[in-house]
Amino acid sequence: MPNSQKLLTQKRKEHPILFNSEMINAILSGRKTVTRRIAKGDLLKSPAGKPGDVLWVRETWMDLANTGIYDADGKPQRYAYGANCLPGSASDEARKDFGLKWKPSIHMPRDVCRLLLEVTDVRLERLQDISPEEARAEGCPTASLKDPVGWYRSLWQSIHGQASWDVDLNVWVIHFEVLR
Template sequence: MKRDGTKVQQMPNNPELLTQTRKERPILFNSEMVNAILDGRKAVTRRIAKGIIPKSPAGKPGDILWVRETWMDLLGTGIDGDAVHRGRYAYGAECLPGSFSDEARKDFGLKWKPSIHMPREACRLRLKVTDVRLERLQDISAEEARAEGCPTASQKDPVGWYRSLWQSIHGHASWDADPSVWVIHFEVVR
């Protein structure tokens, strides 16, 4: 109650209001990792910490990451005519190199666009950040490596699998450099 006798209005505990400060950020994933997310094998990603005082590329828990992936706009191609079944966009993760659909794409002269150029409206996958922390790259545990999307065939040595994945993205010497990385846990938002 204020001094003049009027009541102070309390902020309602409404989940919608509590999420208004949530930020959305883009995050890049290759097709292999998009498929791991869609298969439920990937629930964490690591990104190199940059700067003297590093800032998380994922924000904080509760923030939303919209996935940028290899994509193609089908508008005007004639392929997008059946929007109920196909939609306006095609995604590289669903069209593996050498597959029938990839060969058909080539027959039509259609080209994939890199994930970095994906606009927000083409995004089909959103991730809610559940935890963010800093650690050294080589501190990854077997459990965390599995959560990075480790395929079943590599379950006996998930850290070795993750090391190979890291080196394929960042270069052979990148593992030995043992940089500080952001460990970003997430869950898929439908």
């Protein structure tokens, strides 16, 4: 984490970034500290900015205003996040009782964001150049530690399509630390 003097003297920009619920949980558990994004357009400009910049995470969410739903401390809950309410869970079933629907991450406004990440490193590389250590840092679950690159290849293909791995695109490798 940066010290307070560094925060005072540094001009930081904020950039939105999308993550699915599986990757949100990997970030929250400390397993995910890096992400790769396809390099598009200007290869000199990362979508995550530069080290020191902040990524505000967009995720699946819903507005709970006027529902009367309270947290464990008895305070009214304002928002719910998809990563905390897996399909079929008790909280997901309760959501249905109120007729509430999930809102896609792309529609999340900045003030609803609960997760901020500080960019610690950004570099450009080929997708298939990922090392086993970097694949683990992408959020690899313990069960896949024997072949983390294989796990990451499957994850990439599930997001970008079956043939996407073979194209071996340029990707931005973005390392981060959780701020909150």
